[in-house]
Amino acid sequence: MSQTPRQSAERSVPTSADVARLAGVSRATVSYVLNNTSAVRISEPTRRRVREAAEELGYVPHAAARSLRAGHSRIVLLPTAHIPVGPLCGRFIDELQWALRRLDYTVVQYGSLGLDGDAAARAWAELRPVAVVSLGETALSPRGVGVLKRSGAKAVLTLGPQYVQGAHSLVMDQRQVGARVAEHLLDRGHRRIGVIMPEEQGLVLSSERRLAGVRESAEPLGATVRPIPLAYDEGAAEALAGRWRDLGLDAVYAYNDEYAMLLMRALQDAGIGIPDETAVIGADDRLLGRLLRPRLSTVRIDMVTGQHLAELVDRAVRDPGGIPGRQELMGAQVVRREST
């Protein structure tokens, strides 16, 4: 406290004008130097003075001012209503971020919890992103796409269950997952199929699509399909297992591997034989599923890579004239192990 750091604490944030003043040059020169503008030649001594001044003041350019002047940003907006769960989890977003950054985009994950579709789109548009990549967490409407495009977004990509008009839609039809499950179970002679419906927020949409897929593939062939709500909770699973035999099912699709593991353990504890009495299948091919006994059958879901998606974004940005359209994306194969 003896040497009052007042000065450094109080002084307001340095601008390019401050740098110019300290270096004894104009703001223009500062800009030229710090951006290595090639169209203009600045003498080496001047460059040094400017650099040193900037360093001394701890100057950091103001992104907002820059993109305001430039008339565009390199922000790619990734709306995230919830942290993704399921197939989009973790590594994928990581990969996408990394790939976009390599292409010199600034990735901004923008949380829009509690905003409905169109309000969210407006909020996103305020940031004037050059592209928006909606990972299916939020329902983006054609109107929302319009708002974004009109606000200057060169590209709007969606990755989700449905086609969104005006956007480059990578459609992952979750029904396919259900369909593969149904085919597999029927193939193995099961006719009374339960489908676990997670009670978690972010899983409702996709679980319903998957259920629909099971229905469409199973019911025409005379099988019965029964949705069964379940919370991700040991007690709930135990309770369900307790009344399991009353349900009279011979197979169950448990949405994903986590739920499948939870349920399978509860069923085993209740003395129900797997797969003989009830077959169990999950989805996502998580490593942990292989650790159970019997080993968990599952559905492997092909995902687009983050790298690939980043390239799509970049291409769409560079060629805004390209006609947005629908692209089917999802592949799914059953990986049979021992639980079916």
Added chain:
Amino acid sequence: MSQTPRQSAERSVPTSADVARLAGVSRATVSYVLNNTSAVRISEPTRRRVREAAEELGYVPHAAARSLRAGHSRIVLLPTAHIPVGPLCGRFIDELQWALRRLDYTVVQYGSLGLDGDAAARAWAELRPVAVVSLGETALSPRGVGVLKRSGAKAVLTLGPQYVQGAHSLVMDQRQVGARVAEHLLDRGHRRIGVIMPEEQGLVLSSERRLAGVRESAEPLGATVRPIPLAYDEGAAEALAGRWRDLGLDAVYAYNDEYAMLLMRALQDAGIGIPDETAVIGADDRLLGRLLRPRLSTVRIDMVTGQHLAELVDRAVRDPGGIPGRQELMGAQVVRREST
């Protein structure tokens, strides 16, 4: 193609000036109306005209211009070098985002993969966030904190293994996790302790701290501690299990529950009795650990809630004079089940 949509496709993004023109008022009035400025009274008919004009043009304000003029933003930056794994996963960030949004902050997750500490801090500073909350993914140096503060950040919080000078540091000393594990294992009579070291990127720092904690608590009491690298991969686990008996260990701490499950299964398959021949313990108290047999012992780690952290941010922003300091945060208790 018959009705050329040229006009709507080509017209550039509408500004408040466009709205003003269409409504037949000045830009000032537009601003007053759309921001419900209470200091000034605008007649109802005028308000309506402005609103309708804005609606018709699909006007969305330009966040950068606004915050440039205002001289500050309400951006809270959450740097994410990698998607968090471990205790910080998913739900926590979700909660934090939600709570910050309720406090009217704009949460921006900014990926800074491939930038070193100070370069990253400069990149973050360009966005002129009002606060930065570093979740320990990236090493934030005191210099970095300085850069951020000088760029106008009212608050810099860190949540991680170490105190960072100048920041509000919530210190989670990962050594405590290791210490609890060591106490527990020694208590149960184990003396030759293996510690699994994950080979994953984001886990290196914390796993090393945890190892240090085990060492500090175990070695003075005559136990031996041996780090064992392991990839998250079935083959690697199997290979390790194959040479397990050569290691001569009677207990193993497997970093977290995922690794513990992987290893435990491999050990069981290799015919090694758990917990008799080798005790296994994980961390994070994941539900899945309870589903194995024997049930997995683990360490429950107390985390600050997102809600709480959001309040800390808000308080720090409103009272920038508050002296940043260190706050110990982590609590950890062993949850003994059947694997130890």
Added chain:
DNA sequence: TTGAAAGCGGTACCAT
């Protein structure tokens, strides 16, 4: 009640 105008921090054109 409304409008004119200054200015936030950069960039880039046009002079010099």
Added chain:
DNA sequence: ATGGTACCGCTTTCAA
């Protein structure tokens, strides 16, 4: 090789 300056879109005094 550098400097002057207009302008990006918005807010906010100050005047009318």
